[in-house]
Amino acid sequence: MTTDGGPDAYELRVLGHIRSPLTKLSDAPKQGDEGAPDAVLEIDASVGPALAGLAPGDQIVVITWLHLGDRETLAVHPRGDTSRPLTGVFATRSPDRPNPLGLHRCGVLVVDGTRLTVSGLEAVDGTPVVDVKIALGDLGDR
Amino acid sequence: MTTDGGPDAYELRVLGHIRSPLTKLSDAPKQGDEGAPDAVLEIDASVGPALAGLAPGDQIVVITWLHLGDRETLAVHPRGDTSRPLTGVFATRSPDRPNPLGLHRCGVLVVDGTRLTVSGLEAVDGTPVVDVKIALGDLGDR
Numbered sequence: 671m672t673t674d675g676g677p678d679a680y681e682l683r684v685l686g687h688i689r690s691p692l693t694k695l696s697d698a699p700k701q702g703d704e705g706a707p708d709a710v711l712e713i714d715a716s717v718g719p720a721l722a723g724l725a726p727g728d729q730i731v732v733i734t735w736l737h738l739g740d741r742e743t744l745a746v747h748p749r750g751d752t753s754r755p756l757t758g759v760f761a762t763r764s765p766d767r768p769n770p771l772g773l774h775r776c777g778v779l780v781v782d783g784t785r786l787t788v789s790g791l792e793a794v795d796g797t798p799v800v801d802v803k804i805a806l807g808d809l810g811d812r
Numbered sequence: 813m814t815t816d817g818g819p820d821a822y823e824l825r826v827l828g829h830i831r832s833p834l835t836k837l838s839d840a841p842k843q844g845d846e847g848a849p850d851a852v853l854e855i856d857a858s859v860g861p862a863l864a865g866l867a868p869g870d871q872i873v874v875i876t877w878l879h880l881g882d883r884e885t886l887a888v889h890p891r892g893d894t895s896r897p898l899t900g901v902f903a904t905r906s907p908d909r910p911n912p913l914g915l916h917r918c919g920v921l922v923v924d925g926t927r928l929t930v931s932g933l934e935a936v937d938g939t940p941v942v943d944v945k946i947a948l949g950d951l952g953d954r
């Protein structure tokens with residue numbers, strides 16, 4: 671697929687899971703600021719040391735693997751509204767896309783070992799977590 | 813590794829590559845707003861239809877695979893400054909992390925088929941592109 675001489679794919683490791691009262695996709699808001707509940711990131715103990723330094727009040731970006739997304743979909747009606755024209759998924763935030771990565775900006779509420787409670791995360795219970803980063807902008811350059 | 817009954821890993825497909833005048837990691841700024849040059853996203857033709865709707869002036873989030881990152885690193889001195897205490901990589905933006913995903917917010921300058929010229933992207937030439945999303949906030953809910 672690639673013409674760059676590099677690999678065609680990489681192994682994306684599951685580093686933890688979302689624990690959320692949202693259990694059905696039909697109940698989940700489309701974005702975290704649209705009434706999403708607080709959730710817990712259950713991070714695997716093997717990468718627990720990567721959490722060192724995170725504290726309540728921090729703003730983070732959580733990257734998930736939206737495992738219920740359809741990887742073959744290349745165009746959608748934005749927000750499922752069929753009155754809107756078909757649009758390439760790269761011009762949307764649809765969970766259906768070749769690599770169904772989810773981006774979630776949220777605030778850290780509680781750090782309890784390898785369990786982080788965060789505010790307003792719209793992914794359903796059991797969604798794999800693949801990365802966590804400090805958010806930039808509000809918080810400087812860490 | 814995971815205790816959720818799901819897969820331990822997913823196949824992250826390379827969907828394109830960055831073309832940039834930055835060829836050495838030592839020349840690359842740490843963030844896109846720190847003097848990064850314009851770059852081209854060369855998207856694979858097989859996912860070209862996913863670009864439909866993107867236009868000059870759009871703000872996007874590009875997700876890359878920072879292939880030069882060290883996946884075994886769990887803690888770093890932020891920004892390589894050894895006077896700063898060792899910090900878990902999830903509390904930083906270090907490219908060294910278990911899944912070395914890069915997040916780059918940039919503006920679309922030119923769309924030419926499956927080649928997108930974008931402003932201020934700090935990844936080096938040849939970096940794999942794994943996702944593109946419209947940015948939220950400035951641009952509504954697409």
